[in-house]
Amino acid sequence: MAANANAPSTATSSSPAVSENAVPPMPARQEYETSLQQARTAIAQLQAQQSQMVWIRTVIFMIGLLFFILGWMDEGLRLVLFSLAALTAIAFLIAIVRHEHLRLKRIEHDSDAALFTHLLARLDRNWGAVPSHQLLSEFSDIAFADDLDVAGPASLLSLLSLAGTKPGRRTLQAWVVAPTTWPEVKARQHAVQHLRDSRPLRLSILRTVQASSDGTEDVYGLPQWAATPSWLQQHSLAYGLSFLGPSMVVLGILVAICGAMVDQPTLLTVGGGLLGAGFLTNLLVTVFWGSWIHGIFQQITGQHQAVYRFSEVFSSFATLPPDGGLLDHIRQVAVENSNCAQRGFAKLTWLVRLANLQRDPILYFVYLALQLFAMWDFRILGMLEKWKTEFGDEVHVWFEALGTCEALVSGATLADEYREWTYPAPPADSQNLLLAESLGHPLLQDAARVPNDLALTRSHPLLLVTGSNMAGKSTFMRSVGVNLLLARTGSPVCANRLETPLYSLASSIRVRDSLKDGVSFFMAELQRLKEVVDEAEQHSHSDGPPILFLLDEVLQGTNSRERQIAVASVVEKLIGFGATGFLSTHDLDLASAPEVRQVSQIVHFREYFENRNGKEVMRFDYKMKPGPTPTTNALKLLSLVGLAPSDSA
Secondary structure, eight states: OOOOOTOOOOOOOOOOOOSSOOOOSSHHHHHHHHHHHHHHHHHHHHHHHHHHHHHHHHHHHHHHHHHHHHHHHHHHHHHHHHHHHHHHHHHHHHHHHHHHHHHHHHHHHHHHHHHHEEEEEEEEEEEGGSSSSHHHHHHHHTTTTTTOSSSTSSHHHHHHHOOOOOHHHHHHHHHHHHHHOOOHHHHHHHHHHHHHHHHHHHHHHHHHHHOOOOOOOSSHHHHHHTTSSHHHHOOOOHHHHHHHHHHHHHHHHHHHHHHHHOOHHHHHHHHHHHHHHHHHHHHHHHHHHHHHEEEEHHHHHTTHHHHHHHHHHHHHHGGGGSSSSSHHHIIIIIISSSTTTHHHHHHHHHHHHHGGGGGOOHHHHHHHHHHHHHHHHHHHHHHHHHHHHHHHHHOOOOOHHHHHHHHHHHHHHHHHTTSSOOOOOSSSSSSSEEEEEOOTTTTSOOGGGGOOOEEETTTTTTEEEETTTSSSHHHHHHHHHHHHHHHHHTOOOOOSEEEEHHHHHEEEESOBBBBTTTOHHHHHHHHHHHHHHHHHHHTTTTSSSOEEEEEEEETTTTEEEEEEHHHHHHHHHHTTTTTTEEESOOOGGGGHHHHHTTTTTEEEEOOOEEETTTTTEEEEOOEEEESOOOOOHHHHHHHTTTTOOGGGG
């Protein structure tokens, strides 16, 4: 339910001022499609080059092997042939480096293709091609999450979240599920509005973060490592032996040199023994503890050399547009403070390059020599732990800023894609509890979405939504709830206008029985209603945000008369506690209950029938109309599927 996504932008009183100087050169969809095609073209070219490089490497290797064999067999030309074999070995190493370069470029373009495929799938609401976002454990017990499709496939997070790191997901999910204040939302809106027209910067951040991830839960292990105690201090034996071995090597070399200078075979023997013992000690220490240290190096480096890419991400925050708020804070943490991320990463990336010598095919033998002589891994780990002492306490601040930036980039991307959507605002009239124009469900496809207007006032704080089965009552209620959650994040909402307090939501829409817990459907409904009423009562005694409840076809498991009495009692309690809300029903008698009627606006959704090819077909326009529904359709539906009662057939 919303306006056409291709309609011109509608300026409203609830929208922040839009910069007139920063207009993207093309619509977001067009840029996504162009970038996707470019990525696919580059992938095809790189695939062909990689296949070609495999043959080149094979040919060079075979030629080098032939030169070596011929040189071994022909003593007269041995020097020349061995020299040619050495040159082909160098060429082979160059080919390996070139092949690795092509592989990394292929990963980069594969990542780009995945990103733009994802962005386009979101626009098309092709949920099967959009990754399913699950709530983090700290938010998994949110009562309304299932009712309002917050997480999972075809969910609010699937549409909104482009966060590629755990801090980003945590920040955005916290914004969605937790009530907040208008000053906080206005700060988020302000930042989103400034980022909306910085599409190249946003895409650069998204590309870099996604290219650093292989889809695992934690794209980057640096924050976890920075919060852990020193490994070397916890492994004092290994640390001590890491000095003993190199000391024995150095001492053995010195003793052997002295023995050679004074022509003392005994000193040569002792020197050789010390040298061998030192090498053996270094080898044993490497065997026993080397894999742990390499695991630390891998954690710091991250998937796909993430440390280098995140260094680029934080450096790119220098170009965040000034907004006098969140974006300025992110920029200060990233590039301006004395212990900023840019300075920390500048030191860290150099240490990581030294730590990853063993992963470089060309320098691997250099690494082996350094490890056997000086216990290279321990020396580098020592420098990394000194870095942790200097910057470790700041790392969580850096990644909190990154999480905030990812959340804002997600909202700004949605704002860029749907420029006709509006930014919500507090009610301009204190008597208004909720005012919306052309409010639609943001998770529906643009062509399928139908907009509706609504206005709740203090004199009538309940909207009683009546109507036939399948007419759109539940979808309408979810459209309200999902947009109110979207409003918390600073993103625009799927409406032409939305004025609302920042409600705390309570809902009873998808109630399920539980065989495991021995809870029937009716008892599960009662328990959920009790939670909603209790929540409203608690809020009535606090300074927290007001409650907005969404109740869909409640107490279906009892007879009509008892249901009317029970629902009227629940509504009376909720309104008495100062709550505002929506109640849907197809029980027409409920609309006449005095307790309900005096506090509610009554609206309805209804069906209509068409004759197609001589067959009567039911249709719905999903438009909300005033008053209780004048029709029911249960018997008509039975008839349409061939189950009509005998007396009405």
